[in-house]
Amino acid sequence: MPQTATMPQPILQIDTVTKVFDGATAVDRVTLDVAEGEFVTLLGPSGCGKSTLLRMMAGFETPTSGRILMRGRDMSKDAAYEREIGLVFQNLALFPHMNVYDNVAFGLRARKRTEGLDRKVRDILALVGLDGFEKRRTGQISGGQRQRVALARSLVTSPDVLLLDEPLSALDLKLRRQLQVELKRIQKETGITFIFVTHDQEEALSMSDRIAVMNAGRVEQFSTAVETYHHPRTRFVAQFVGETNLFEARAIRRDGDSVSLSVAGVDLPMTVAVTPGAGVRAGDAVWVAVRPEYITIGRAAGPALRARVASHSFSGATVTYALDSAAGHLLAQVPFRPGQGHPFPHGEEVRVGWAEENVTVIPD
Ligand SMILES: Nc1ncnc2c1ncn2[C@@H]1O[C@H](COP(=O)(O)OP(=O)(O)OP(=O)(O)O)[C@@H](O)[C@H]1O
Secondary structure (H helix, E strand, O other), rough: OOOOOOOOOOOOOEEEEEEEEOOOOEEEHHHHHEEOOEEEEEOOOOOOOOHHHHHHHOOOOOOOOOEEEOOOOOOOOHHHHHHHHHEEOOOOOOOOEEEEEHHHHHHHHHOOOOHHHHHHHHHHHHOOOOOOOOOOOOHHHOOHHHHHHHHHHHHHOOOOOEEOOOOOOOHHHHHHHHHHHHHHHHHHHHOOEEEEOOHHHHHHHHHHHHEEEEEEOOOEEEEHHHHHHHHOOOHHHHHHHOOOOOEEEEEEEEEEEEEEEEEEOEEEEEEEEOOOOOOOOOOEEEEEEEEEHEEEEEEEOOOOOEEEEEEEEEEOOOEEEEEEEEEEEEEEEEEEEOOOOOOOOOOOOEEEEEHHHHHHEOOO
């Protein structure tokens, strides 16, 4: 959801938040606005500060500096229990002596919100696909079902925001993919704002409205899943989110929001768009990112980069070619056409190219 002047007040605002532990900066001046009903993911490698940022939203850690606002009100000093925030963690702590129903009802009873309790608990259990499991103890259900109980337990209190810290990472891949789809459906059906932490870029791309890509405590990019994949603004984002070919080039000419490029000393002028405001000038070294699926391979001569086929691997619908070129090692993923075999055998000299609209230019 792009930020515009007409956008309503964000439900959650992270305003220049920093967290320092014993002189080490875990979260570094992070600013994020989250709209009501949005599914926002914090994505990044281990140790980049995702959990620390989430823990500050929950009230388990206090920011060293900066503010966290909920509906415009600074809640940095509020205790965790005073915040209208639900939590779902990887190591969920369900009550083993209680059955599924009582686990889910617990939050409402603790808050003395017992009016309509039975209907609320049963509706939420139906929403997460657990009707019929009310009487089971949490030791008598599967890992995936326990994760649904944890989700139901948090959703039943209708929090303004639900924080989820790697909730699916203990599950096997198939179950994980299934729950990703369900979680997204549940989020849209309830309209509750989700802040979801993961280090899995596929999970982030498939579920999120917007993704905050974090690296070393900082948010390098905060944009829609499509924008993050197709227009990475930094080398880190280009490489962390999806496979990419990243190579050096030189800007020959700058014309408004476009630059002409020469690649690897080969005069290969192409005009590509740059992020508005990016400080790229003629003569500058830049990085060029092209996804493997946008690299085309052919034999025709012409103004294209020469490369040699180093290997190819078949993966069902596509074939991935590893290519050695003057711009370095490249990967090209092309559709597999049955009956054609591998049209470009090992050692073959080929020409590679790309459509200009599929190229992203990243300042050095
Ligand atoms: N209580 C703490 N005391 C000292 N250092 C901490 C504390 N909590 C986190 N850190 C450090 O802060 C940095 C960020 O940690 P954090 O857990 O937020 O990363 P993360 O991105 O969530 O990683 P992971 O995916 O591995 O959970 C790390 O270097 C970590 O060692």
